[in-house]
Amino acid sequence: MQALLRKGIGLSIIIVSFLLGWQLWEYDLFKKRPLTVPEQGQRINIRPGTPFKLVTRSLADNGIIKKPYLLEWSARLQGKAAKIQAGEYQIAHGMLPGEFLDMLVAGKVVQYSFTLVEGWNVRQLLAALKQNPDISQTLMSPDAGQLMHELGLDKAHAEGWFFPDTYHFVRDTTDKALLQRAYATMQKQLDEQWQQRAPGLPYSSPYEALIMASIIEKETGVVEERQQIAGVFVRRLQKGMRLQTDPTVIYGIGETYDGNIRRKDLTTDTPYNTYTRGGLPPTPIAMPGLAAIHAALHPAQGDSLYFVASGGGAHVFSATLEQHNEAVIKYQLKGKRRAFSSHPEGKNNKGKP
Structure with missing residues (x-):
């Protein structure tokens, strides 16, 4: 057994x-x-x-x-x-x-990306968010005026407050969460740049620098020119001259802008018409990138007060209205001479006859 x-x-x-x-x-x-x-x-x-x-x-x-x-x-x-x-x-x-x-x-989860493009305004930003299928849509109102309230942020106007960058996120990230990240990034970048700003600038707050940066962003896509553009606008403010810049006028026209600026647009007063009003506009007009913010706070030294497009996105800068008018004839009028306004503030600072 x-x-x-x-x-x-x-x-x-x-x-x-x-x-x-x-x-x-x-x-x-x-x-x-x-x-x-x-x-x-x-x-x-x-x-x-x-x-x-x-x-x-x-x-x-x-x-x-x-x-x-x-x-x-x-x-x-x-x-x-x-x-x-x-x-x-x-x-x-x-x-x-x-x-x-x-x-x-x-936890190496799939990452999606969303690029907030330099120079976008709030309307363009919200449209891009809405079209992205990987972002969870939670914003209740498409109204940019209500945006900061929905995000729980203490700013009256949303324009300019979201830093252009490529943001990576996981599926089901909400539009609110992404915008809050972009806002926090802008706050950080603006604060850091403000602390390192050049002396003697005509800004009373970082927000005014942000407004200027947004104008610079829309004026030129040539990185090397941004500080020169900033120098022109800073000197204009310091001299009490009007900025007379087209991008602010376009922003004031709003959604009805059809791609052309007419003489009546330059003379019709709006809070953003820097041909009819002195100083900076009341808010930014776009989302400026870091290069534009840096330029606004570190403008190039010099004596130029005018600039005109010379082709390829570049500009020619002039110290006097007479020099500027010659540049307009050369680059805008193809050598054809004509009478110019003798406006003391340089009505033709962007090369308009």
Whole structure:
């Protein structure tokens, strides 16, 4: 009887050893075999609070793995099952189970991006946000005047307060959260630049510098010219001259602007018409980038008070109205001479006859 019992125990040990060996061989093979996904990879979404066992079952249901218990064992043996983070993940073609687990533990979720372009106004920004399918739309009103209230920010006007940059975010990030990030970034950049500003500038606050930066942003796309443009406008303010800049007039026209500025537009008074009003406009007219902010706070030294477009986005700068008028004849009128206004403030500072 004892001999029979010993034989039974021995046979059981052999069977158990065989099964254990088989499982270890299968587990080792599983670790070396990539997950089954298309060549372009596959995305999965793990919702918060989902048990890892359900995650492995979902992977099996989608044909990504064949034996979910092996992945579950692997996670538990390594102490990773309780460390899996929720989110959207991209499983790359050729990814091994161990790499997959490491990705989930590290929380390397799929990142989307949204670029806030230098020179956009609030209307353009809100339209771009609305068209982005990866951003959760939560803003109640399309009215830019209500935007800061919706965001819980203590600013009366939204224009200019969102820093142009490329923002990376995860799926279901809200439009409000993204705008709050852009606002915080602008505050940081503006404060840092304000602390390092050149002496003697005609601004009473960082906000006035932001207004000037927005004008510079719209005046030129040539980075090297921005400080020169800033120098012209700063000297005009210091001399009590009107800025007389077209981008502010265009902003004042609003959505009815058709691409052309007419003489009546220059003489029709609005809060943004810097041909009819002195000083800075009441708010920024666009979202200025860092280069424009830096230029507004570090204008180039010199004596130029006028500039005219010379082609290719560049400008020619002049110290006197006479010099400027000659530049207008050369670059705007193709050499044809005509009478100019003798307006003491340089009615033709942008090259308009």
